[in-house]
Amino acid sequence: MNTTRSESLFERAKKVSPxxxxxxxxxxxxxxxxxxxxxxxxxxxxxxVDGNRYVDFCMAWGPLLFGHRDREVQEAVEQALSRGWSYGxxxxxxxxxxxxxxxxxxxxxxxRFVNSGTEAVMSALRVARAVTGRNKIMxxxxxxxxxxxxxxxxxxxxxxxxxxxxxxxxxxxxxxDTIVVPLNDIAAVKKAFExxxxxxxxxxxxxxxxxxxxxxxxxxxxxxxxxxxxxAKALVIxxxxxxxxxxxxxxxxxxxxxxxxxxxxxxxIGGGFPVGAYGGRxxxxxxxxxxxxxxxxxxxxxxxxxxxxxxTMLKKLKGDNPYPILAQRTExxxxxxxxxxxxxxxxxxxxxxxxxxxxVYGKVDTADSMVRNQAQIPATQKxxxxxxxxxxxxxxxxxxPSGFEVSFISTAHTDAQFERLFIAFDEALGA
Ligand code: PMP
Numbered sequence: 001m002n003t004t005r006s007e008s009l010f011e012r013a014k015k016v017s018p019x020x021x022x023x024x025x026x027x028x029x030x031x032x033x034x035x036x037x038x039x040x041x042x043x044x045x046x047x048x049v050d051g052n053r054y055v056d057f058c059m060a061w062g063p064l065l066f067g068h069r070d071r072e073v074q075e076a077v078e079q080a081l082s083r084g085w086s087y088g089x090x091x092x093x094x095x096x097x098x099x100x101x102x103x104x105x106x107x108x109x110x111x112r113f114v115n116s117g118t119e120a121v122m123s124a125l126r127v128a129r130a131v132t133g134r135n136k137i138m139x140x141x142x143x144x145x146x147x148x149x150x151x152x153x154x155x156x157x158x159x160x161x162x163x164x165x166x167x168x169x170x171x172x173x174x175x176x177d178t179i180v181v182p183l184n185d186i187a188a189v190k191k192a193f194e195x196x197x198x199x200x201x202x203x204x205x206x207x208x209x210x211x212x213x214x215x216x217x218x219x220x221x222x223x224x225x226x227x228x229x230x231x232a233k234a235l236v237i238x239x240x241x242x243x244x245x246x247x248x249x250x251x252x253x254x255x256x257x258x259x260x261x262x263x264x265x266x267x268x269i270g271g272g273f274p275v276g277a278y279g280g281r282x283x284x285x286x287x288x289x290x291x292x293x294x295x296x297x298x299x300x301x302x303x304x305x306x307x308x309x310x311x312t313m314l315k316k317l318k319g320d321n322p323y324p325i326l327a328q329r330t331e332x333x334x335x336x337x338x339x340x341x342x343x344x345x346x347x348x349x350x351x352x353x354x355x356x357x358x359x360v361y362g363k364v365d366t367a368d369s370m371v372r373n374q375a376q377i378p379a380t381q382k383x384x385x386x387x388x389x390x391x392x393x394x395x396x397x398x399x400x401p402s403g404f405e406v407s408f409i410s411t412a413h414t415d416a417q418f419e420r421l422f423i424a425f426d427e428a429l430g431a
Pocket of ligand 1: 061115116117118119121144145146147206211239240241242266267276
């Protein structure tokens, strides 16, 4: 595989941007090698500047449920673009999207659009602190909630591959307001609520933790966690930046039947354009300026082009209901990959949910044979994933450049591509 143009662009990029990238995991540090510079994409495929093509299982980290360059999203964007692309004042696009979301998702009575998942989380936490008059936030070890200072404490995502789990530049006083507990451990949750009685404003969780592998939580744990929060008069914030509109239209809140007080969205809600959102109970959202005293603003918030993309995406999801078929396809991939691994005598299992899967490379030694928290990820994960990653890449399959990130499928992926993936995986394990 010729990668000379990517190599030379990467050398240039390193001179002008930290690590040559604009988001750390893109630099391939976790797996080594040269990041591919992507020139264009279509459906489930991406094409790099050297003319190589890859079946994409990273899918821009989640937003593209209908694949790259979905025709309807593209048309809506082009139409919006032809009228203008930023007004900095009220416009009908965000109204239509907000009405659609609040109509279809009962626990989102009011919504505010921002530009990223990080902003959504940052703002939701501010609301929670204002409403409760408390400062502390409970989060879970390995859950990533964007690069908000207070959330860069034992997070996941790109950080999972780095030497230190925390970020430099986060002050000790900010970090001290974050309480970190292990996932899937209700006793730890209850203990933390006792220990910090009347101080915890909210508990924030990815109800489907997907930034440090796919750490499936039990419904029982999620329900007990929410009940413990309510008993302590703390708000429940579901961070559905990945799971929202992806695992079901109403995300994990819909699937678990748990009603969060506040919820954060990103990724799918913008159809691949920069959109984040936070929303929830109207009485909480009315704390936000200009109605309430919680300040939050944005020059480019509710950008009309991004809103048009998001609205088209969500309407199409509602109309098509692609969730059952995507889950079936994921199940098939998972079973097939497990079969191939076992043929090679390879310790491996595929944890999956809806249109996402994560391959565990190593022995899983837990009571229910599932990896449900960070400590249970086998020590062999990084090294073995890295080898498989490069073998797959060589054969034209692009998975996330980190063994701690999940794979995403879209409606644009085809059975023929999956068949080729199975052959490539078989060869990769052989190699
Ligand atoms: N929350 C979760 C659950 C996420 O997965 C992410 C991004 N991976 C974020 C927040 C941050 O979103 P963004 O990268 O758009 O700032």
